[in-house]
Amino acid sequence: MISSTFVCTVQIGRRSLHTQFSRLLTSVQQTKMGENFHVVHDTQKKEFTLKLEGSSEPAIIEYTERSDNSVDLHHTEVPVSYRGRGIAKVLAKNALDYFVSNQVKMRLSCTYLQKYVKDNPNPTYLQYLVEK
Numbered sequence: 001m002i003s004s005t006f007v008c009t010v011q012i013g014r015r016s017l018h019t020q021f022s023r024l025l026t027s028v029q030q031t032k033m034g035e036n037f038h039v040v041h042d043t044q045k046k047e048f049t050l051k052l053e054g055s056s057e058p059a060i061i062e063y064t065e066r067s068d069n070s071v072d073l074h075h076t077e078v079p080v081s082y083r084g085r086g087i088a089k090v091l092a093k094n095a096l097d098y099f100v101s102n103q104v105k106m107r108l109s110c111t112y113l114q115k116y117v118k119d120n121p122n123p124t125y126l127q128y129l130v131e132k
Contacts, residue, residue, distance in 0.1 A: 038050065041098060046063050046065065048091050050090065050091055052082050052087070057079050059078040059087045059088065059091055060075070061091045070104060071104055071107070072107040072108075072109055073095060073106055073107070073108050073110050073113050074109045075110055076091060076092065076113060088112055089116065096113075100125060104128070105128050106128050106129055
């Protein structure tokens with residue numbers, strides 16, 4: 001199982017901030033539109049969320065823990081009026097980086113995440129991907 005306490009490194013300019021969190025992680029990422037967003041990882045709900053100003057619904061990536069100590073990232077959703085701004089990309093990077101940094105194997109049953117990895121072929125991500 002994945003621990004609900006973890007260490008996060010957030011790059012802010014040229015400085016890195018190392019902080020230990022329990023249950024929730026917030027990191028700041030910038031989209032291609034220059035917007036700053038705070039991604040929150042809730043290990044109890046098994047989701048990465050990004051609250052969007054003016055929207056009652058957040059952007060979200062959901063996952064489940066598998067019996068082999070890997071995770072299945074199975075759903076990504078961004079509210080329609082916020083699509084095309086790079087928001088899903090910010091969520092994808094946060095989720096994949098988190099699991100890689102914690103050495104957790106990932107199954108990508110979400111088609112958006114499959115496309116993200118194909119379009120951003122990071123060898124480290126590929127090393128942690130598993131098939132069914």
